[in-house]
Amino acid sequence: MSGRPDRESAPADRVERTWCPGCGNFGILTALAAALRELELEPERFALVSGIGQAGKLPHYLDCNFLHGLHGRALAHAHGARLADPGLTVIAVGGDGDMYGEGGNHLLHAFRRNPDITCIVHNNGVYGLTKGQPAPTGAQGFVSRLTPHGTSAPALNPLAAALGAGATFVARGFAGATEQLTVLIVAAVRHRGFGFLDVLQPCVSFNRVNTWDWYRERVRPVEPGHDPADLDAAFRLALEWPGASDERIPTGIFYRAERPVYETGFPALGHGRPAGADREKLRRLAEEFR
Amino acid sequence: MSSIAEVIDVTVTVAGEAGQGIRLAGETLTRLFARDGYHLFAYPDVMSRIRGGHNLTRIRVSDEPIACIAARSNLLLALDESSVEAHRAEMVPGGVILAEGEPADGAAGQAGARVARVPFMRLAEELGGAKLYSSAVALGAMTALAGQPLKSLEVLLRQAFERKGREVVRANLKCARAGFKAVGRELRQECPCRVPGLGGRPKLLLNGSEAVGYGALCAGVRLYAGYPMSPATGVMEYLAARQAEFGLVMEQAEDEIAAINVALGASWAGARAMTATSGGGFALMVEGLGLAGMAELPVVVVIAQRPGPATGFPTRQEQAELLYALSASQDEFPRFVFAPGDNEQAAYATCRAFELAARYQVPAIVLTDQQLADSFRTVDDFGPDRLARSDDFADDPAAGMARHAFRRYALTASGVSPRVRPGYPGQRARAIGSEHDEDGFSTENAGNRRRMQAKRLRKAAGMAEEFGEVADWPGEPAKTLVACFGSTQGAVREAAAALRQDRVPVGMLHLPELWPFPFARVEARLAACRRLVTVEQNSTGQLGRLIRRATRRRPDAEILKYDGRPFSGAELVERIGEVAG
Numbered sequence: 001m002s003g004r005p006d007r008e009s010a011p012a013d014r015v016e017r018t019w020c021p022g023c024g025n026f027g028i029l030t031a032l033a034a035a036l037r038e039l040e041l042e043p044e045r046f047a048l049v050s051g052i053g054q055a056g057k058l059p060h061y062l063d064c065n066f067l068h069g070l071h072g073r074a075l076a077h078a079h080g081a082r083l084a085d086p087g088l089t090v091i092a093v094g095g096d097g098d099m100y101g102e103g104g105n106h107l108l109h110a111f112r113r114n115p116d117i118t119c120i121v122h123n124n125g126v127y128g129l130t131k132g133q134p135a136p137t138g139a140q141g142f143v144s145r146l147t148p149h150g151t152s153a154p155a156l157n158p159l160a161a162a163l164g165a166g167a168t169f170v171a172r173g174f175a176g177a178t179e180q181l182t183v184l185i186v187a188a189v190r191h192r193g194f195g196f197l198d199v200l201q202p203c204v205s206f207n208r209v210n211t212w213d214w215y216r217e218r219v220r221p222v223e224p225g226h227d228p229a230d231l232d233a234a235f236r237l238a239l240e241w242p243g244a245s246d247e248r249i250p251t252g253i254f255y256r257a258e259r260p261v262y263e264t265g266f267p268a269l270g271h272g273r274p275a276g277a278d279r280e281k282l283r284r285l286a287e288e289f290r
Numbered sequence: 291m292s293s294i295a296e297v298i299d300v301t302v303t304v305a306g307e308a309g310q311g312i313r314l315a316g317e318t319l320t321r322l323f324a325r326d327g328y329h330l331f332a333y334p335d336v337m338s339r340i341r342g343g344h345n346l347t348r349i350r351v352s353d354e355p356i357a358c359i360a361a362r363s364n365l366l367l368a369l370d371e372s373s374v375e376a377h378r379a380e381m382v383p384g385g386v387i388l389a390e391g392e393p394a395d396g397a398a399g400q401a402g403a404r405v406a407r408v409p410f411m412r413l414a415e416e417l418g419g420a421k422l423y424s425s426a427v428a429l430g431a432m433t434a435l436a437g438q439p440l441k442s443l444e445v446l447l448r449q450a451f452e453r454k455g456r457e458v459v460r461a462n463l464k465c466a467r468a469g470f471k472a473v474g475r476e477l478r479q480e481c482p483c484r485v486p487g488l489g490g491r492p493k494l495l496l497n498g499s500e501a502v503g504y505g506a507l508c509a510g511v512r513l514y515a516g517y518p519m520s521p522a523t524g525v526m527e528y529l530a531a532r533q534a535e536f537g538l539v540m541e542q543a544e545d546e547i548a549a550i551n552v553a554l555g556a557s558w559a560g561a562r563a564m565t566a567t568s569g570g571g572f573a574l575m576v577e578g579l580g581l582a583g584m585a586e587l588p589v590v591v592v593i594a595q596r597p598g599p600a601t602g603f604p605t606r607q608e609q610a611e612l613l614y615a616l617s618a619s620q621d622e623f624p625r626f627v628f629a630p631g632d633n634e635q636a637a638y639a640t641c642r643a644f645e646l647a648a649r650y651q652v653p654a655i656v657l658t659d660q661q662l663a664d665s666f667r668t669v670d671d672f673g674p675d676r677l678a679r680s681d682d683f684a685d686d687p688a689a690g691m692a693r694h695a696f697r698r699y700a701l702t703a704s705g706v707s708p709r710v711r712p713g714y715p716g717q718r719a720r721a722i723g724s725e726h727d728e729d730g731f732s733t734e735n736a737g738n739r740r741r742m743q744a745k746r747l748r749k750a751a752g753m754a755e756e757f758g759e760v761a762d763w764p765g766e767p768a769k770t771l772v773a774c775f776g777s778t779q780g781a782v783r784e785a786a787a788a789l790r791q792d793r794v795p796v797g798m799l800h801l802p803e804l805w806p807f808p809f810a811r812v813e814a815r816l817a818a819c820r821r822l823v824t825v826e827q828n829s830t831g832q833l834g835r836l837i838r839r840a841t842r843r844r845p846d847a848e849i850l851k852y853d854g855r856p857f858s859g860a861e862l863v864e865r866i867g868e869v870a871g
Contacts, residue, residue: 015731047712049555052723060731065712067558068722068732070581073551076543080555080563081712083513083539088559088712109544266541267534268512277536282508282674285532289494289672 015060022212024201025054027175028122029061032091034178035185036062046089049078051098053129055122058093072102075110078117086269089189091118097127100136100156110194111165115262118188118195121158122175124203125210132206139209139242158198159238163231163255168193170234170255174219175201176212180251187253193261200249215249222252231255298328298353300483301360302436305346305377306369308339311425315367316347318429318446320495322438323351324668325446327490331356331780332666333856338520338604344376351485357632357667357780361860365483366403367432378403386481388431390424404480406435408472417468418461426462430469435477437484440470494669498662498777499524501633502566502592505640507536508677511590512561515541515552517571520604521660522594525566546571550578550591557587558721560683560711562644566592569611570600576618579653583623585721586699586707586746588647588654588682590640595659595776597854606854607660609776610828612836615655616805622743624750626654626757627805631779633667635802641677646756648682650706650749657804659827661856662777683709688717697728701741705748750806758808760815761800764790767818768797770870773845774825775801775833777856782825784859785866794870796823801833807840816843821871825849825862846871 019025036046048059052071059066069077078092099107099121110119125138134142134151137158141150162170169191173181181199188195200219202211218241226233234255241249263269277285304316313334320332330351337343350360362382368374368389381387381403391407408431410424418426426447433443447462496504502525506514516526526540533540539556543549546567553563567575572593582589593615597608615627626646630639636658643654687708688696696717700707707728712719720730725742727733763783774782779800786798799815801808816822816837824834824845829852834845847869851857 043718044713044715047559047719057732063718065719066721067555067585068720068724069554069585070551070577070723073547073578073581076548076551077555077558079541079548080513080515080552080557081559082555083541083552084556084559084561084563085711085713105544106548109548266539268537268539277507277510279674281536282504282677285504285507286494286673289496289500289669290492 017061018057019054020205022204023054024124024175024203025058025122027178027181028120028199028201029058031173031178031181031185032058032120033062034182035189038182038186039189041089041189046091047081049074049081049090049092051094051103053095053097053127055093055095055098072098073106074098075103075106075117075119079110079115082115082117082263083266083269086263091120091189093120093122095122095128096125096135096137100158108161108165111162111167111196113262114166114168114193114259116192116194118185119197120185120188121198122201123158123198124201124207125155126203126207128203128206137242138207142209155242157238157242159254160235162196163235163238167196167255168257168259169195169253170238171197171253172249172251173197173199174215174251175199176216177219177251180221184253191256193259200251218246218249219251220248222250222254226252228253228256298351298485299356299360300351300364300485301362302349302351302432302483303346303363303366303377304349304369305344305366305373307342308337308345309341310369312345312347312369314450315369315425315429316349318443318450319432320349320666321446322433322442323349323485324495325492326438326442327488327493328353328485329355329493329668330495330666331358333359333661334664335855336605344372346373353488356784358784359856359858361858365432365435365481367428369428374405382482384480384482386435386477386483388428388435406473406477408469410469413468413472414465418465420461423461423465426465427469430466431473433466434470434473435481435483437478437486439487440467442487443470494672495666496633496669496672497524497664497666498633498636498658499594499664500528501637502640502656502658503528505637505677506564506590506644507532507538508637508674508679509641509644510562510679511538511564511644513539513541513553513556513563514565515543515549515556515563516565516567517543517546517549519568519571521596521663522566522568522571522592524663525592546574547578550575550589551581553589554578554581554585554587557589558585558712558719562588562648562682564590564592564644566594568594568596569598569614572611572614572618580619580621580623581723582653583619583625583746584723586651587721588644588651590643590647590654590656592640592656592658594663595657597852603854605660607856608827608852608854609657609659609778610832610852611657612775612804612828612832615657616836623746624650624652624753625805626652626753627657628655628802629657629775629804630662630802631761631777631800632662634669634672636662637672638677639802641679645678645680646753648680650753651709652749652753657776659777683711688714691717694718698730699726699728699742699745701728701745704752705745706752707745754806757803757806758811759803760808760811761802762815763798763800766797767815769795769819770821770823771797771799771815771819772823772825772866773799773801773833773837775804778825778827781857781859781862785862788859788863789867789870794867796866796870804836807836809840812837813841816841821846823847823849823866823869825857825866827851827857
């Protein structure tokens with residue numbers, strides 16, 4: 001069966017893949033499964049957190065701990081999980097509606113805070129599960145039942161937004177280039193800090209513009225000479241697309257920097273799970289009221 | 291303790307513009323009395339602003355326990371001139387208003403209140419070298435008028451200012467002494483606000499926010515995620531200051547939607563987690579509450595109620611989220627709703643909320659309100675002994691199970707399914723907001739849906755058995771039963787006591803545990819009464835509607851107060867008296 005990864009959750013042998021044949025999600029699933037093998041991340045050591053949409057189903061198709069929560073809230077759930085268990089590797093996945101629409105505020109502050117979370121966005125420029133509404137990353141002029149006259153705002157540029165908000169790892173992949181995507185996912189997970197990876201994919205059912213061929217004609221890996229520590233160069237890459245022209249869409253790691261990881265700012269988070277309070281300490285605390 | 295002498299029950303009020311030092315003056319006087327062993331209830335009546343406006347703190351002091359404000363003031367410190375006129379009418383006969391000015395300026399002896407003037411500013415500049423010491427002068431004068439020894443004030447001023455160095459401490463003490471001496475003996479003797487030195491054991495002094503925070507620490511809370519909102523922010527502040535010592539992660543979230551969802555993510559990963567907010571913030575959290583219900587994630591949500599709708603009065607008192615808390619979020623799932631009546635009850639309720647939320651894997655809502663959150667009330671003793679805490683993962687439900695055999699949402703008789711944390715060897719921790727099967731994968735199967743929803747609802751039976759404490763006073767049937775919830779119980783009880791002394795047969799029924807509703811206990815008490823009166827601070831009688839829904843008994847009278855101010859005992863004596871029959 002197409003897109004079936006090696007490692008499956010035992011009960012999920014019977015979990016049906018409900019993505020359309022040819023969906024870009026299969027490529028992302030394949031790359032993620034390969035990345036987890038390369039990272040030698042056993043299921044006990046990581047968790048997937050997802051939102052609502054086709055992308056949200058991804059955790060069901062892997063052998064993992066998962067929290068399949070509310071639309072747009074995966075990053076908040078991921079944040080909470082990290083703060084409760086700093087030993088857990090947390091990967092948040094979601095579509096462009098989840099991450100760039102409903103959950104935009106959480107993404108914005110993740111860029112700024114730099115928690116040690118990997119964020120993989122399934123960016124197909126449309127809302128697939130709800131049958132074809134425009135997404136923030138859909139091209140201007142996108143015609144749908146909700147926008148019979150075409151959308152009137154330009155597409156959001158999430159990588160430029162990420163760089164502007166202080167993100168420490170900014171990359172773009174393509175679901176049709178799974179080898180590169182695997183490398184990018186490994187790098188994002190290994191990155192100490194917020195690993196932001198926007199993954200372009202077609203929606204074969206609802207986006208007739210950005211098809212497999214459309215992407216293949218345009219995606220180009222970033223030149224080997226690009227220095228990911230160079231923020232200005234990263235901005236230039238990010239502003240290529242969406243931008244004035246859509247002839248070329250760069251893929252790869254645009255920017256990578258080291259900044260303190262958000263979790264290290266909490267005095268309670270030493271090594272592993274924080275300790276509680278004993279009765280004697282609580283008695284003394286009560287006496288403070290006197 | 292008073293013997294055959296009259297009970298001491300006086301109110302010392304500090305009033306002025308925001309930014310004039312009302313808080314420091316109010317806190318110092320409050321501590322003065324509490325350290326001396328008095329019971330007190332100090333209520334801040336403030337506007338939603340940082341400077342200007344009109345703010346006050348009412349400090350009611352007694353040698354017997356109290357839990358509400360009084361209607362009148364015996365002694366008032368007016369930090370600005372407009373406060374002198376604004377509060378004249380509320381003073382007891384002969385009550386003293388202390389204000390800035392030279393003694394000759396004062397309009398002494400006018401009907402009702404007596405205005406005494408002391409030159410705070412002049413003395414502050416002469417003796418301390420700066421106008422900002424005028425608070426110390428004022429506090430000195432207030433101490434004299436209240437009949438307390440100066441040295442008690444000196445101890446407090448030393449403690450308050452030792453961080454700022456010896457010079458500042460000396461200036462404050464000098465000014466306080468001048469203020470103390472400026473009050474003539476005659477005035478001191480005539481002031482109807484005698485709170486003489488008791489020398490009793492200093493009482494614990496805490497407000498409701500601190501009590502909630504303390505209860506949470508006793509429960510072993512490990513994550514607090516919140517967004518500042520009056521009057522809930524005090525909980526966050528209390529916990530933030532103690533996060534390192536108690537191993538608590540305190541996260542200020544980017545919005546309330548993040549706050550509840552961060553708490554849920556933490557809960558899923560095995561931490562006891564909470565948030566606190568007011569009605570408007572809770573409204574944003576409501577979808578998250580539903581996720582807690584569907585994914586069966588324990589979480590504690592404190593709602594510190596204030597008047598709405600929408601922004602309402604950010605810093606004032608109301609109790610209008612009762613029915614909302616019972617029904618919030620789409621579809622149906624069990625939850626706990628607490629409504630503690632004072633600070634001690636708030637600590638107990640918060641700790642119990644964590645225990646019960648974890649045991650039944652449901653959200654637990656603790657309803658407080660601005661009066662409870664912000665009022666300081668003395669407590670004799672307080673500590674962790676009554677506040678039990680268990681380890682949520684102590685029993686190991688997956689022990690010895692074959693790999694992947696663990697079923698997170700197993701259909702059990704009690705409705706409570708076993709839980710493991712992510713990372714458990716050989717098993718998987720799954721949580722999901724869609725309808726799901728016993729393994730936690732989504733399914734649209736109709737039979738599964740019926741069974742899963744029934745499983746979740748089945749928890750309510752066990753929940754009800756462990757919940758639903760009620761408090762009645764005086765503990766014997768009364769012809770007229772006055773029902774209330776939350777912090778109104780202080781004023782209701784006081785009014786009931788006063789009315790009973792006048793042979794009006796009333797009793798109080800307080801409901802600090804609202805849902806699951808204590809049907810049997812409430813029905814039994816209703817059966818024994820002739821008239822039912824409800825007292826609550828909202829405009830549509832929500833408690834009355836709840837009781838009617840639950841028992842078919844409709845209140846014979848409703849006493850509603852929704853002007854943003856708390857009840858005094860005196861107001862309720864009048865209003866209950868009118869309808870007691």
